Amino acid sequence: MLPGAGDRCGRAAAAVLGAAAAALMLAARPLAARDLPGTEIRDLHYGEVLFHFYxxxxxxxxxxxxxxRxxxxxxxxxxxxxxxLGGLYLAYGQHRQAGEIFSRLLDESADPAVRDRAWFYLGKVRYQRGRYxxxxxxxxxxxxxxxxxxxxxHRLLLAQCLMQQARYAEAAALLGDWHGPADWTAYARLNLGVAFVRDGDLAAGAEQLERVxxxxxxxxxxxxxxxxANLALGYAYLQAQQPAAARAAxxxxxxxxxxSNKALLGAGWADALNADYRQALVPWLALRDRxxxxxxxxxxxxxxxxxxxRLEAHGSAADHYxxxxxxxxxxIARLDAAVERARQGALVPALLRQDDPEIGRWYWQLAELPSSEDSRYLYHLIANHEFQDGLRNVRDLLALGGYLRDWAQRLDAFADILDTxxxxxxxxxxxxAGELGSVDLGALRARRNALAARLAEIATGQDPAALATAEELDQWQRLEAVAQTPAxxxxxxxxxxxxxxxxxxLxxxxxxxxxxxxxxRERRALAGLDEVLAAAERSAAALNSARQSVPQEIAAxxxxxxxxxxxxxxxQGRVLAALDGEQQSLQRLAIAELDAQRSRLATYRVQARFALATIYDRANAAAANREPLP
Known part of the structure; x- marks a missing residue:
C-alpha cells in the first residue's frame, strides 16, 4: 500500500467534514444588519442615513x-x-467599538427587540474573534x-459555536427541531448531519446528509x-470503512x-478499499490531467x-512515479517564481484591479481572481476569512485615502468660498449701513409713540372731530364761522x-x-407702522451684530x-501606513499559501522518489537472486 495512504484518506475525510461544517458561515450573507424592521421615520436625518445604508x-x-448623533x-x-452604528462598526471589523455599543444598549434599553439584537450582534462579534x-x-x-x-x-450561529467547542451532540440537539426560512433549511440539515457524524452517530448524520x-x-x-453534502457523506463512509456507500454518495x-476533484479521489479510494484497483484507476486517471x-x-x-x-504492473508504476x-x-519551480513575484508587492493591487467600488463593504468579497500567471495559486485563499477580511480592509483604506484626498482638495474650495x-x-x-444710517430710527420711534399717545387720548375722550377728514373739518369750521357774523x-x-x-x-x-x-383704521395703521419700524430696528441690530460676528465667523x-x-x-499618513501594513499582511498570507503548496508538493515528491526507489531496489534484488518480482 502507498505509504501513509490510509492516514491520508482519514485526514482528507476529516478535512472535508470540517469544510462542510463551515458551509453555513461561508455561504450565509450578513443579512442581519440590513434585516431592519420597518419603522416610522420621525427624524429626517435618520431617514437619510438609512437611504445611504440600503x-x-x-x-x-x-x-x-x-x-x-x-x-x-x-x-x-x-x-x-x-x-x-454598532452594525456598521461590526461590518468594518471594529469589534471593540461594536461590542461597547451592544453592551451599552443591553444596559440602557428595555425594548426586547433592541436587547435581542444587541445580544445577537454581541455574540456575532465574539464569534468572529474566536471567543466561542x-x-x-x-x-x-x-x-x-x-x-x-x-x-x-442566530440558531445556526449558536450551533457553530457549539461545534467549534466540539460539543456536537448539543449542536445536533439544537438543530434537530429546526424551524426557519426554507432557504436556510438545507444549511441547517448539512450542519446537523456533520454534527451527528462528528459525534459518532453516522446513521443519523447520513440521514441528514442524504436529504441535502x-x-x-x-x-x-x-x-x-x-x-x-455528498462529499462529506462519502468521506464519512470512507472513515467508517464502508466503500460501497461511499462510492454511491x-x-x-x-x-x-x-x-469534483475530491469526489474523484475519494471514489478511487472507495474502489481501492474493495481491492478493485483497476476500477480505482478510472477516477484517478481522470484526475491526472487536471x-x-x-x-x-x-x-x-x-x-x-x-x-x-498493486496490479503487479511495476513498469507502469515506475513510469507514473x-x-x-x-x-x-x-x-515547484513555478511556485518558487511566484513566491519571488509576490515578495515584490504586486499581488494585492492585481487582486483589486477589477474591483467595483460601488459594492458596499458588508456584501463585498473577492469572488473571482484576475487572469494572471499567479492567480491559479491563490484560489484557496478566496475561502480564507482572514485573507478576505484583509482585502476588505485594503479596499476600505484605498477608499478612505480617496475620501481624504478629496477633502483635502475641498479645503481650497472652502477657502475660496470664504474669500467670496x-x-x-x-x-x-x-x-x-448707509441706507440705515440715513434714517433716524430713534426719532421715528418717538413720533410713533406720540401718535400712539394721541390716538389713545382720542379714544379715551371719545373725540370724533379729532378723526374727521379735511373736508369735514373745513365744513365744521365754515359752520362755526357763520355763527360769528354780526347779523x-x-x-x-x-x-x-x-x-x-x-x-x-348732521x-x-x-x-x-x-x-x-x-x-x-388708525389703530391698524399704527400696528402696521409698528411692524415696519420693528423690522427696521431688527435690520439695524442685525447689521450691528454682523459687523462683529461675520468677521469673527469667517476668521473661525x-x-x-x-x-x-x-x-x-x-x-493620510496613517491611512498609508495602515494600507502598507495590510498589504504586507496579505502578502505574507499569500506567500505562506504558496509555501504550503510548495511544501506539500515537496512531500509528495519525496514519497514518489521513495516509492520509485523501493521498486528499483526490489527489481535489483530480484535480478540478483534471479527471482521474479512478487
Whole structure:
C-alpha cells in the first residue's frame, strides 16, 4: 500500500467534514444588519442615513450617522441609530467599538427587540474573534423578539459555536427541531448531519446528509451545497470503512463542479478499499490531467502508480512515479517564481484591479481572481476569512485615502468660498449701513409713540372731530364761522340759524357714526407702522451684530481650515501606513499559501522518489537472486 495512504484518506475525510461544517458561515450573507424592521421615520436625518445604508454606501451612512448623533438630530431614533452604528462598526471589523455599543444598549434599553439584537450582534462579534464560549453565552441571552431571518441565523450561529467547542451532540440537539426560512433549511440539515457524524452517530448524520445530497434545485448555491453534502457523506463512509456507500454518495457529486476533484479521489479510494484497483484507476486517471495545484490531483499522481503496483504492473508504476516527480519538479519551480513575484508587492493591487467600488463593504468579497500567471495559486485563499477580511480592509483604506484626498482638495474650495463671502460682506456693508444710517430710527420711534399717545387720548375722550377728514373739518369750521357774523343774532337770520344747526347736527352725527371705524383704521395703521419700524430696528441690530460676528465667523472658519489641513495630512499618513501594513499582511498570507503548496508538493515528491526507489531496489534484488518480482 502507498505509504501513509490510509492516514491520508482519514485526514482528507476529516478535512472535508470540517469544510462542510463551515458551509453555513461561508455561504450565509450578513443579512442581519440590513434585516431592519420597518419603522416610522420621525427624524429626517435618520431617514437619510438609512437611504445611504440600503444603497450599500456604508461609509457615507456611517459618517452621516456619526454627524447626526453628534448634533443631537436623532432624538426619536436613539436606540435604533445606535444599533445601526454598532452594525456598521461590526461590518468594518471594529469589534471593540461594536461590542461597547451592544453592551451599552443591553444596559440602557428595555425594548426586547433592541436587547435581542444587541445580544445577537454581541455574540456575532465574539464569534468572529474566536471567543466561542463567550459568544455562546451572549447568543443564549437572545429571546424571541428577533425577526424570522435573524432568528434563523442566530440558531445556526449558536450551533457553530457549539461545534467549534466540539460539543456536537448539543449542536445536533439544537438543530434537530429546526424551524426557519426554507432557504436556510438545507444549511441547517448539512450542519446537523456533520454534527451527528462528528459525534459518532453516522446513521443519523447520513440521514441528514442524504436529504441535502439529493436536493433537486436549479439554484447554483444549493447545487454546490448538495455536492458538499455528498462529499462529506462519502468521506464519512470512507472513515467508517464502508466503500460501497461511499462510492454511491461520491458518484452524486457533479463531475465538473467545484468539489469534483475530491469526489474523484475519494471514489478511487472507495474502489481501492474493495481491492478493485483497476476500477480505482478510472477516477484517478481522470484526475491526472487536471490542475496540479489541487491537493486531490497531487495525491492522484501518487495513487495511480500505487494502484499499478498493486496490479503487479511495476513498469507502469515506475513510469507514473517518474512522471509525477517531473510534474512536481516543474510545479515547484513555478511556485518558487511566484513566491519571488509576490515578495515584490504586486499581488494585492492585481487582486483589486477589477474591483467595483460601488459594492458596499458588508456584501463585498473577492469572488473571482484576475487572469494572471499567479492567480491559479491563490484560489484557496478566496475561502480564507482572514485573507478576505484583509482585502476588505485594503479596499476600505484605498477608499478612505480617496475620501481624504478629496477633502483635502475641498479645503481650497472652502477657502475660496470664504474669500467670496468676505468680499461680498465688505461690498454690501457700506451700502446697507448707509441706507440705515440715513434714517433716524430713534426719532421715528418717538413720533410713533406720540401718535400712539394721541390716538389713545382720542379714544379715551371719545373725540370724533379729532378723526374727521379735511373736508369735514373745513365744513365744521365754515359752520362755526357763520355763527360769528354780526347779523347772525338778528330776527332776519332765524331761518339761517335753523339751517346751520341742522347742518351742524348732521355733520356731528356723521362724525360719531364713523368714529369707531376710523379709530379701528388708525389703530391698524399704527400696528402696521409698528411692524415696519420693528423690522427696521431688527435690520439695524442685525447689521450691528454682523459687523462683529461675520468677521469673527469667517476668521473661525479660516482657523478650522488651517487646523484641518495638517489633520488631513496626518490622517493620510496613517491611512498609508495602515494600507502598507495590510498589504504586507496579505502578502505574507499569500506567500505562506504558496509555501504550503510548495511544501506539500515537496512531500509528495519525496514519497514518489521513495516509492520509485523501493521498486528499483526490489527489481535489483530480484535480478540478483534471479527471482521474479512478487
Amino acid at each position: 444603497q450599500q454606501d456604508d461609509f457615507t451612512a456611517l459618517t452621516h450617522l456619526l454627524a447626526a 453628534h448634533a443631537g438630530r436623532l432624538s426619536h431614533h436613539d436606540h435604533e441609530s445606535e444599533l445601526l 464560549a463567550s459568544a455562546e453565552a451572549a447568543l443564549r441571552r437572545v429571546g424571541g423578539a428577533l425577526p424570522e431571518r435573524l432568528a434563523a441565523e 445530497g439529493q436536493l433537486q434545485s436549479r439554484n447554483a448555491e444549493l447545487r454546490d451545497l448538495r455536492d458538499k 461520491l458518484s452524486r457529486v457533479r463531475v465538473n463542479g467545484p468539489f 490542475d496540479l495545484l489541487d491537493s486531490a490531483v497531487q495525491e492522484s499522481l501518487l495513487a495511480i502508480p500505487y494502484a499499478f503496483g 517518474l512522471s509525477a516527480i517531473a510534474a512536481f519538479d516543474a510545479e 463671502r468676505e468680499q461680498a460682506y465688505r461690498e454690501r456693508l457700506p451700502r446697507v 347772525w343774532s338778528t330776527p332776519a337770520a332765524a331761518a339761517a340759524r335753523d339751517r346751520q344747526r341742522l347742518l351742524k347736527g 355733520l356731528q352725527w356723521r362724525l360719531e357714526r364713523e368714529f369707531r371705524y376710523r379709530l379701528y 472658519y479660516r482657523e478650522r481650515l488651517l487646523r484641518l489641513a495638517p489633520r488631513l495630512e496626518r490622517l
